[in-house]
Every structure is written in C-alpha cells, then in structure tokens.
Amino acid sequence: GAVVSQHPSWVICKSGTSVKIECRSLDFQATTMFWYRQFPKQSLMLMATSNEGSKATYEQGVEKDKFLINHASLTLSTLTVTSAHPEDSSFYICSALDKVVNQPQHFGDGTRLSIL
Amino acid sequence: SQQGEEDPQALSIQEGENATMNCSYKTSINNLQWYRQNSGRGLVHLILIRSNEREKHSGRLRVTLDTSKKSSSLLITASRAADTASYFCAPCQGGSEKLVFGKGMKLTVNP
Numbered sequence: 001g002a003v004v005s006q007h008p009s010w011v012i013c014k015s016g017t018s019v020k021i022e023c024r025s026l027d028f029q030a031t032t033m034f035w036y037r038q039f040p041k042q043s044l045m046l047m048a049t050s051n052e053g054s055k056a057t058y059e060q061g062v063e064k065d066k067f068l069i070n071h072a073s074l075t076l077s078t079l080t081v082t083s084a085h086p087e088d089s090s091f092y093i094c095s096a097l098d099k100v101v102n103q104p105q106h107f108g109d110g111t112r113l114s115i116l
Numbered sequence: 117s118q119q120g121e122e123d124p125q126a127l128s129i130q131e132g133e134n135a136t137m138n139c140s141y142k143t144s145i146n147n148l149q150w151y152r153q154n155s156g157r158g159l160v161h162l163i164l165i166r167s168n169e170r171e172k173h174s175g176r177l178r179v180t181l182d183t184s185k186k187s188s189s190l191l192i193t194a195s196r197a198a199d200t201a202s203y204f205c206a207p208c209q210g211g212s213e214k215l216v217f218g219k220g221m222k223l224t225v226n227p
Binding site: 043108 | 159161
C-alpha cells in the first residue's frame with residue numbers, strides 16, 4: 001500500500017531553534033499534502049494544505065511566518081517551525097493525497113516535537 | 117469540508133466481542149473514510165465508502181453508509197487487543213479536499 005515517510009519521528013531542542021520536518025510519499029505522487037497538529041488526547045487540527053509548486057494555504061489562526069511550508073516536488077513537503085518555543089511542542093502529522101482521484105489520504109507516522 | 121462526529125466517544129469491550137461505532141455528518145458527500153490512530157502514531161486508512169455504496173467489507177471491518185440519514189457505521193468483528201486505538205471518520209466531498217477530524221472514538225479491547 002501507499003507509504004508516507006515522515007522524518008524525524010522525535011526531536012528535542014532548545015527554545016529559539018528552527019526545526020524542519022520532512023514528509024515524503026514513497027511510492028506515489030502527491031500533488032497535495034496536509035500538515036496537522038495534535039495535542040495530547042485531542043483530535044488532529046489541520047494547519048495547512050500544501051500544493052506542489054505553489055504557496056501553501058493556511059488555516060485560520062495558523063501563522064504562516066511561524067510554520068513555513070515548502071512543497072518543492074511531487075513527493076516531498078517540508079514544515080519548518082521557526083524560532084520554536086515551548087508552546088510549539090506538539091505532535092505534527094503530515095498526510096499525502098495521491099493525484100489519482102478518489103483516493104484516501106495516507107498519513108506519516110508523526111513527529112513529536114519537544115521544545116525545552 | 118465538514119467534520120464527522122463519532123459516537124460513542126469511548127468504548128471498552130472484551131477481546132472477541134464486536135465493536136460498533138457511528139459517524140454522523142451534515143452535508144452531502146462524495147465518500148466517507150474511516151481511519152485508525154494508535155497511540156503516538158499517525159493515522160492509518162481503514163476503508164473508504166463512496167456515496168453510491170451502502171455497505172463495504174474489509175477483513176473484520178464492515179462499514180455501512182446511509183446517505184439519507186447522513187450517517188455511517190463501522191463494525192469491527194471478533195475484536196483483538198491490537199484493535200485498541202482511536203477511530204476517526206472523515207466525510208469527504210471529493211477532489212483534493214482537506215479532511216477535518218472530530219474527536220474520534222477511543223476503543224479499548226481488553227484481553
């Protein structure tokens with residue numbers, strides 16, 4: 001089945017550091033990728049929609065300068081949390097949508113980000 | 117995009133029993149998707165049922181869709197401890213539409 005690889009799976013860093021998370025579709029082409037954030041015991045909250053070759057569409061309340069998204073190819077999207085602070089600590093999950101119509105989203109395994 | 121509402125929000129059963137969870141939504145859809153999330157992991161796609169389908173099976177999973185009632189159900193038969201997870205439904209109007217997730221249903225299967 002379709003596989004989405006998300007890297008890293010866990011990162012701990014100091015406040016003020018910028019952290020890049022990668023999301024790759026391994027065996028299909030994804031024109032659209034999505035980035036979610038999940039706090040403990042809560043549901044996934046969509047942060048942004050990333051389209052290959054164009055600017056990402058951010059959900060209301062998500063700072064685009066804080067969460068930089070780049071979707072440079074049909075198999076790779078990156079999320080960079082800039083100048084991360086403890087309140088940015090969360091579980092970040094990406095998903096990728098096959099360009100074939102009516103296919104489900106395929107999710108990465110998530111990245112646990114802990115900012116000290 | 118619309119959010120599905122899962123019911124119940126939590127269910128605890130014994131291994132071997134069946135588990136049923138329901139999903140309601142508000143506007144017409146192209147398809148409805150069910151996902152599972154194990155603790156600390158990403159979501160795993162379970163099954164997609166299209167609006168012109170009424171029932172679909174995949175292994176121990178059975179999904180029904182009633183578009184007149186705007187509801188779907190997911191039945192897991194002969195549950196196993198490994199089925200312990202949160203389950204989410206995602207009504208979808210098609211295309212490259214974003215999915216909006218509700219609170220999910222937390223299933224605990226006790227060995």
